[in-house]
Amino acid sequence: MFPGEIDVQPSTYLDHLGTIFARFGAATQDSGNISYGVQTAGHRYFVKTAGDPAATAPYLDFAGRVGLLRNAxxxxxxxxxxxxxxxxxxxxSPGGPLLVYDWRDGEHLGTNRDDPTSPHQxxxxxxxxxxxxxxxxLYDLHARLDAAxxxxGDFYDGSLLYDFANHRLTVMDLDSYHHGPYRNHMGRMFGSTRFMAPEEFALGAPIDTRTTAYVMARTALIYLTEPTEAxxxxxxxATTTRYPTYSAFHEAWQxxxxxTTINRST
Incomplete structure (x- = not known):
């Protein structure tokens, strides 16, 4: 159904593909990307683009955004x-790659966190x-990612959608995940402070499977208000003495x- 290449700008192509029912740009994010919800005759899609080639976002230029899309x-x-x-x-396309995903219904957990009526709360x-x-x-997903x-990288609750009616979690925007361990070349890396591991603030520090374990543990500490003692x-x-690998953390969590499940059922 989809061509491998087009010779027009992304928005022009999408107008012909179907009806654009949602647009996410500068008003909702600071990445510089522009994304669309597109309805065709038989399906809904989420289409992510690198945005305006002439626009420089606060953190990345057009080439940087294209690179992250290819990584995603x-x-x-x-x-x-x-x-x-x-x-x-x-x-x-002339405006960079278009990534065409399934559309997922859900509410964004990373917005209006202090509002008691927000999806976050x-x-x-x-x-x-x-x-x-x-x-x-979420942890099973990261077990598969870790194994691969x-x-x-740059994971926070802005990467999560939750469909309250269908009890379904969606994970998105993993563009900054890195294939293989590497060194922190930035100092303070991209991300939300509440979720970031110490090595994401330290120039030259190793970023690896232990980082994934820390970030996932922080996510649970933020959202799970009454974890059991175990x-x-x-x-x-996971967030102090640290597990040596993500798989060690995941096994301990399971x-x-x-x-907990046994105790609640007895």
Whole structure:
């Protein structure tokens, strides 16, 4: 259905592809990317582009945004998981690549965090069992990413959508994940301070599987308001003395959560 290349700008092509029912640009994000929700005769798609080639976002120029989109396409082709929208196509254009994903319904957990009616606060207020199901899915995704060699980067709750009606978590915008361990070349790296590991602030520090474990543990500490004693111990170890690998953290979390399930059922 999708061509490998087009000779017009992304928005022009999408106008012909179907009806654009949503647009996400400078008003909703500072990345410089422009994304669209597109309705065709039989499907809805989320299409992400590098935005205006002449525009320089606060953090990345056009070439940098194109590079991250290509990285996101590599990740989506490398790891397939129910929490991630399927990538249908990468279309080359004069305005850079268009990444065509499935559309996912859901509310953005990273907005208006202090508003008690926000998706952020409503998710935190869900029953612990429902939050744990979502985190099991998030952690399983990262187990697959970790096994494939991907290291978390610039992950925060802005990467999460939650469909409250269908109890479904969607993970998106993993453009800054890195294939393989590497060194911090920036000092203070991109990301939200509340989620970032210490090495993401230290120039030259190794960024690796331990970083992924820290970031995932921080996410649970932010959203899971009443972890069990066993779960809290796992999360604290991941963010203090540290697990040596993501898989060690994930195994410890599964053991703690399995104990929780048994206790709640007895």
């Amino acid at each position: 396409a590599l990740l989506a082709r490398d790891v397939v998981h129910p929490t991630m929208p399927s990538l249908h196509a990468v279309i080359e 409503r998710f935190r207020a869900l029953p612990a069992d429902e939050i744990l199901v979502a985190f099991d899915a 060699g991907w290291v978390a 779960q809290h111990a796992v999360l604290q170890e 053991t703690a959560s399995s104990t």
